[in-house]
Amino acid sequence: MARTVLILGAGASVDAGAPVMNDFLDVSQELLDNNDCDGNEEDFELVFKAISRMRQLHEKVNINVINLEEVFSAIEMGVILGRFGDIEGDELARLSKSLKRVICTTLERTMKFEFAKSDDRLQATEANLRLMGLLKRLEEKNTSKKLRSCVITFNYDLAIDIAFMFRKIDFTYCLDETNETVYPFLKLHGSLNWGKCRVCEDGIGSTTIWEGQTNKDGSHCAKGSPGTASHCGQLTINESVIVSPTWNKLQQARPLRNIWRRAAQELSEAQEIIIIGYSFPDADIFFKFLYALGSDSNTRVRRFIIGNPDESVEEKFRNLIGSGIQQRFEFIPERYNELMLLLNGHQKMTKKYPKFRPLT
Numbered sequence: 001m002a003r004t005v006l007i008l009g010a011g012a013s014v015d016a017g018a019p020v021m022n023d024f025l026d027v028s029q030e031l032l033d034n035n036d037c038d039g040n041e042e043d044f045e046l047v048f049k050a051i052s053r054m055r056q057l058h059e060k061v062n063i064n065v066i067n068l069e070e071v072f073s074a075i076e077m078g079v080i081l082g083r084f085g086d087i088e089g090d091e092l093a094r095l096s097k098s099l100k101r102v103i104c105t106t107l108e109r110t111m112k113f114e115f116a117k118s119d120d121r122l123q124a125t126e127a128n129l130r131l132m133g134l135l136k137r138l139e140e141k142n143t144s145k146k147l148r149s150c151v152i153t154f155n156y157d158l159a160i161d162i163a164f165m166f167r168k169i170d171f172t173y174c175l176d177e178t179n180e181t182v183y184p185f186l187k188l189h190g191s192l193n194w195g196k197c198r199v200c201e202d203g204i205g206s207t208t209i210w211e212g213q214t215n216k217d218g219s220h221c222a223k224g225s226p227g228t229a230s231h232c233g234q235l236t237i238n239e240s241v242i243v244s245p246t247w248n249k250l251q252q253a254r255p256l257r258n259i260w261r262r263a264a265q266e267l268s269e270a271q272e273i274i275i276i277g278y279s280f281p282d283a284d285i286f287f288k289f290l291y292a293l294g295s296d297s298n299t300r301v302r303r304f305i306i307g308n309p310d311e312s313v314e315e316k317f318r319n320l321i322g323s324g325i326q327q328r329f330e331f332i333p334e335r336y337n338e339l340m341l342l343l344n345g346h347q348k349m350t351k352k353y354p355k356f357r358p359l360t
């Protein structure tokens with residue numbers, strides 16, 4: 001069997017109910033208008049004030065103020081430079097934190113989960129149940145503990161964490177020493193349920209016991225609850241550890257380096273690489289180098305599969321990979337849910353892609 005690394009981008013979370021990048025801040029604005037910000041109104045107001053200042057700048061420079069990634073980067077840069085229009089002093093100091101709160105709250109309020117009928121666990125989405133089925137199948141054929149598959153994600157939300165728990169698959173975020181007997185789940189940009197240690201400098205604690213709220217329609221919103229995690233024997237800071245998706249992450253995210261090292265190692269040993277719902281934004285030089293450094297090994301990549309409904313993504317990835325694996329490159333222009341059907345060999349999709357071999 002092959003060693004498989006699955007890399008999941010925003011497309012996987014959209015399938016579980018998260019807003020897409022280009023709608024994200026509109027959805028945040030709606031939450032503010034509806035008084036549904038979980039007590040973070042001041043943070044929402046400050047972020048929208050900053051965005052309106054960016055609109056004014058727009059006359060001079062082309063910033064896409066509706067795209068979350070660009071807004072995140074512009075705000076981080078403004079904080080470092082100490083300039084953001086007329087936002088200064090205390091407001092400027094808390095702008096970056098406020099944006100993180102807006103992102104976390106928006107994800108928490110919009111991603112809704114059902115309770116399983118049999119017990120009180122949160123139910124995974126259909127597509128994520130298929131992901132879990134796929135992982136189980138890959139591991140069943142795995143006779144050597146070393147040939148373990150791995151899931152890497154850029155997403156902050158809890159949809160896949162909930163799916164692991166729902167299927168009772170033990171997993172590790174690889175935040176500290178790695179436990180080789182449980183499934184590695186690497187969240188490269190942080191997670192809603194991670195909090196920084198109050199004692200040691202780079203420690204991060206995580207929790208899987210989240211607070212939440214059951215809505216009138218019976219659905220449930222899960223809150224990351226980072227303040228209930230612990231590290232060095234103490235509760236962690238009640239602020240989710242998430243980093244911006246673009247250029248500045250190397251500097252701001254020393255605590256995440258264990259995870260990135262592990263991701264590079266996983267990539268270097270991967271025989272099948274499958275990247276789903278990640279559109280590889282031009283600004284993401286990080287992924288380019290992670291991939292380059294990680295794939296600098298003797299392991300032969302047998303398959304390199306990209307799944308994305310946006311067909312313009314194909315060329316970006318073709319340009320990323322070396323000539324040696326061009327022939328192993330497969331592009332499937334489908335969404336996460338359909339890709340999970342295809343990877344699992346579901347008839348509906350295998351008919352559409354008769355040449356595609358389901359994962360073995």
Ligand SMILES: [Zn+2]
Pocket residue numbers: 197198199200201203204231232
């Ligand atoms: Zn600590």
